[in-house]
Amino acid sequence: MKITKKFLLKELKSWGIFVAIIGTLYFTGLLTDVAGTLQRFVVATGIVNADTEQGISGKADYNWVLKEFESGKQVKLSDFKGKMIFLNIWASWCPPCIAEMPSIQSLYDQLKNREDVVFILLNVDEDKMKASKFLKRKDYTFPIYQKVTSVPSIFYSNSIPSTYVINKDGEVIYNHQGLANYDSESFINMLTSD
Numbered sequence: 342m343k344i345t346k347k348f349l350l351k352e353l354k355s356w357g358i359f360v361a362i363i364g365t366l367y368f369t370g371l372l373t374d375v376a377g378t379l380q381r382f383v384v385a386t387g388i389v390n391a392d393t394e395q396g397i398s399g400k401a402d403y404n405w406v407l408k409e410f411e412s413g414k415q416v417k418l419s420d421f422k423g424k425m426i427f428l429n430i431w432a433s434w435c436p437p438c439i440a441e442m443p444s445i446q447s448l449y450d451q452l453k454n455r456e457d458v459v460f461i462l463l464n465v466d467e468d469k470m471k472a473s474k475f476l477k478r479k480d481y482t483f484p485i486y487q488k489v490t491s492v493p494s495i496f497y498s499n500s501i502p503s504t505y506v507i508n509k510d511g512e513v514i515y516n517h518q519g520l521a522n523y524d525s526e527s528f529i530n531m532l533t534s535d
Contacts, residue, residue, distance in 0.1 A: 374439065398516045401426075401507040402493030410464060410472070410485035421459045425532050426507040427523075428496065430463045433475035437520035438502040442481060444524040449483040451529060457509070458532050460484050463492075465501065506531065 403419035418426075429445060431438035445462070452458045462485050466472040469487070476485065496505055498518050506515035515531065 398513045399495050401511045401513055402495050403511065404490075405493050405496075406489040407461065407463065407486040408489050410469075410476075410487055415489055416486070418461075421461075422511065423509050424456075425458045425509060426461060426505075427458065427532060428461045428463065428505040428507065430465060430492075430496070430498070430501050430503040432464065432466045432501055433472045434466065435501050441502060441520050441523065442479065444522045446481050446483060447524040448529065448532075451524075452532060453483075455533065461486055463488060 401418070403417070403422060405418040406415055407418065408415045427448070431442075433439070445460075449460050453460070460483050462483050464472050464485050464487055472485075495513060496503070500518045502518070502520065504515065504517045504521065504523070505513055508514045
């Protein structure tokens with residue numbers, strides 16, 4: 342293929358427009374929201390439904406102190422022993438985290454009145470104000486926490502979102518890094534099984 346000056350100028354123009362769009366989204370602060378919205382479409386297809394057939398990956402370390410996001414009230418993970426715990430580690434700057442939030446909100450809405458299921462959404466934003474603005478803008482109602490003590494090694498991951506389910510016996514029965522749809526019948530059954 343012969344590369345002509347006309348072809349080269351056309352390619353440079355196309356790339357210039359692409360870079361300008363990405364730059365505009367980045368500098369206006371919309372890049373994360375746009376990327377999250379695009380990934381939300383992937384979640385809606387069901388392609389990334391949470392795999393509930395994992396088995397036990399270890400025992401939960403209940404020696405962990407958290408604080409409620411709004412009130413600052415400290416709680417221990419051990420306060421929730423004997424309950425099913427849905428633990429999701431996320432940040433407001435993370436597009437996959439943003440993309441899976443609606444499915445988590447829907448899951449929470451279906452199970453929030455159950456006393457045997459607890460939701461812990463651990464925000465790891467460095468800037469609490471950014472996270473607070475994000476939560477207000479999206480109007481999510483699930484319980485948000487921040488860490489007080491270090492994350493136990495069983496819940497440590499180099500990537501977010503990271504999601505874990507701890508059963509009533511303290512066993513980590515679900516461990517997933519990355520985007521997933523948690524608003525599925527099989528996932529609800531896993532959380533509500535005895």
